[in-house]
Amino acid sequence: MSDVLELSAARAAELVRARELSPGELVSTYRERAERDDLGAFLWLPDEPPAGDDGAATPSDAPLGGVPVAVKDIFCVEGTPTTAASRILAGYLPPYTATAVERLASAGAPMLGKTNMDEFAMGSSNENSAYGSVRNPWDRERVPGGSSGGSAAAVAAGLAPWSIGTDTGGSIRQPAALCGLVGLKPTYGAVSRYGMIAFASSFDQCGPIARDVTDAALLFGALVAGGRDPCDATSIDLPEAVELPTAERLDGMRVGVVPELSEAAAIEPGVKDVFGAALGRIEELGGAVEEVSLPHSEHGLSAYYVLAPAEASANLARYDGVRFGLRAEEGDLLSLYERTRAEGFGPEVKRRIMLGTYALSSGYYEAYYGRAQRVRTKIAEDFAAAFERVDVVVTPTSPSAAFRLGERTDDPLAMYMADYCTVPMSLAGLPAISIPAGLSDGLPIGFQITGRAFSESRILAAAYALERAIDFDLAPARRAPGFARAEVAAR
């Protein structure tokens, strides 16, 4: 294992800019490891590794220093296979590149490769990928979480320095938690969605998955540096520039604990223990912990699983076999549609299209979509009331540590429970970050910090101080690639 792997992305970028590390070496180290990926984390690597030659001026002077980034396969990249882990997009080569990917490239983070995910970001275990599951590097019999499972597993295992994922109901935060990483879901509208394949448009946000808070802040800063994207009508300028966190104390910070989300029966005891210990750290750092209620948050999951599928049912209508992607050749129009979609979509995607179509149907709209929208408003109001009293709200990120592969695949409701603690923030469009807070039975447990809209710098600062105090060790996950394959062969 090269020393390069021990460097955080921010530190590596710093060394490159100081001409103490060659971007070429950096890129080739990760490229080599990504090529030997045995977790199923990557779906695609370029034929040529991204340019990172010593002579190239750009990476050495750019803010991200040529540190390559793994990109969830939900981002369109011109001429590069982009599938959203669905059969229906097999062979699809987008004619354009997503704003997020373009911004990272111009900030000096070339794309290392495309990572695995749940099909169309629908899932919490990465087991809904049409191209196979992803293994959690902490325990290869367990899931990495989802839907950005490949992006998380790749970073945790040291196959990529950092990555971007997307979060609709928890798809960055939950896999980050299950893989012992930092994952930031920005405020809705902060990062451009242009070129990000839509699951549920009013929720989807792109954000960083990284080894530590500083890396996450650096990558997030690059994602929003260009300001509002004219190609995304819902994108907004951040009110202030993203600052890299430095404060090591939390003096004066009012921290709200939400009983509905930290004491619910669904939260495993091991998670509660780690969460409680982290609250203790916060107090040691000078933070004032108090209880705040989000009374409607327990309905968050129900509302989310009406609204997100409703939007998805429309977003996924374009996959009809007429213009791109899979086409089941059939005689007439209706069977072209039916066969293409029957063959192209996996079972979870079909389930959500059905759910969403039903929820929007005439006669049911008010009872489902309309009602869920009202719950969404209530939850946003709950948060607004909480932020009258506290600066940040903290909860566990996931009710459980990484579960076993196959454990929940036959029980969609058990799978949906994985989003219990992350969905309320998504409904309210608020920024939330998950950081590793400790281990339970050798598996990482995430701690979620949520702030007011566009308060990313504040939650990053809180996360940074807490991270320093916790001093989580990610190294156990960073084993040599090929390990599992050899292990399986030996059995």
Place this chain on the structure above:
Amino acid sequence: MTTITVADRHYEPVIGLEIHVQLKTRTKMFCGCALSFGEEANTRTCPVCLGHPGTLPVPNAEAIHFALMIGLALECRLAPRSIFHRKNYFYPDLPKGYQISQYDIPLWGHGRLGDVRIHRVHLEEDAAKLVHAGGSGRIHGAEASEVDFNRGGTPLVEIVTEPDLTAPEQAGEWLRLLRATLKRLGVSDVNMEEGSVRCDANVSIRPAGTADLGTKTELKNMNSFRFLERGIAAEIARQEGILHNDGEVVQETLHYDPATGALTPLRSKEEAHDYRYFPEPDLVPLVPTVEMLNRARAALPELPAARAERFERELALPPETARLLAFRSELADYFEAALAAGGADGAAPLDPRALASWVTVELVARVGEGDPAESRVEPEALGELVGMVSARSISGSAAKEVLDTLAAEGGRPAAIVEQRGLGLAAADELEAIVDRAIEQNADAVEKVRAGTGKAMGAIVGAVMRETKGRADGGEVQRMVRERLGLG
């Protein structure tokens, strides 16, 4: 809806119109593609209007500006915060699987144009164009269908009227006013044949004098004023036939075939009833600012209805003539140019009524439906000609002959009159000719004296023959009566 089965069997039609107007913006509604005017298929497309994964719509500011102008022109009430919705249905002409439209909160409501109330005005995007090969040219029986996405995403404004129209001709007349208004605004090409204006009609009939509405049917896409009027008339007749036979009108969508006059129910996408509308999450609500409204208001020209009223009020034109001019802006522009040019040099000011009559009858007969400004007859020339008629220096029939020449070759009336000797005979010459005609038509003179007015024709005819038409019939009559002491 109740069925109408009444004894007296007198029905009145109730007609409402839904008009889709393609806006003449530089680019499409939600992407940067230029609008298409008959380019090669699928050359005006991009990832956004092809509905590629990950693409997002961005509203066109110019389209919003035009839609604001239209709402102001139709005296509508603005929704301070209108919402875009997704209208979901599967069809190859709809790349995203939904159309972005407006639903429960349209941009504008509650307006009026002429004597028809406007129900709503909203913004949406056009579908792509399906080209059906083989069969009848419609989708049924076609061998293959090709999709041309050039049209897909063109900005549309949909205008829905209240059911305030009661006759096919009235519907046609009102649609002409709407078209003139939109053309005057400069927001659309308003060409029905080319589909830049498309009109659907909702038609029902009810017992005369009652207020209930009967079951309505929807007539789709009638692509000319004539077809619109004929289609509505045919549908009214069909519904009357059904009710006279104690049948029940079924709510359905019908296609009118102008060639056969047949009305056939449409199948295909119209059968999908549930569009599952929901707010478009990729767009924020449309909230026009005061600046946007001021800019739209400042861009409004004088509108046809106001222009017609001004022609009546200031120029004393008959209402019918005023509308004929104002509802065809190019005709009104021409009329005003000719009026401004005045008659011949030094002559009395032109009589607007005479000029209007010459423009709407004689000129239109010679230059057709096109813009008269593009004909060979210059407005100044027509003004001069009408001035000569008013000054009695040329007869009406001679003037028509001159106009024929102007329409064919251009030029100035004075020169043509001079060249052809079409000027009226001088007074002393005419007096001699009249005296001679009285002498030579003693029989007719007797009859005129005896009160048989018809006999005057023979005397006037003789004068006209003698002068080769260079006399004014009315003037000749007056002279004959004077000579005969009948004054």
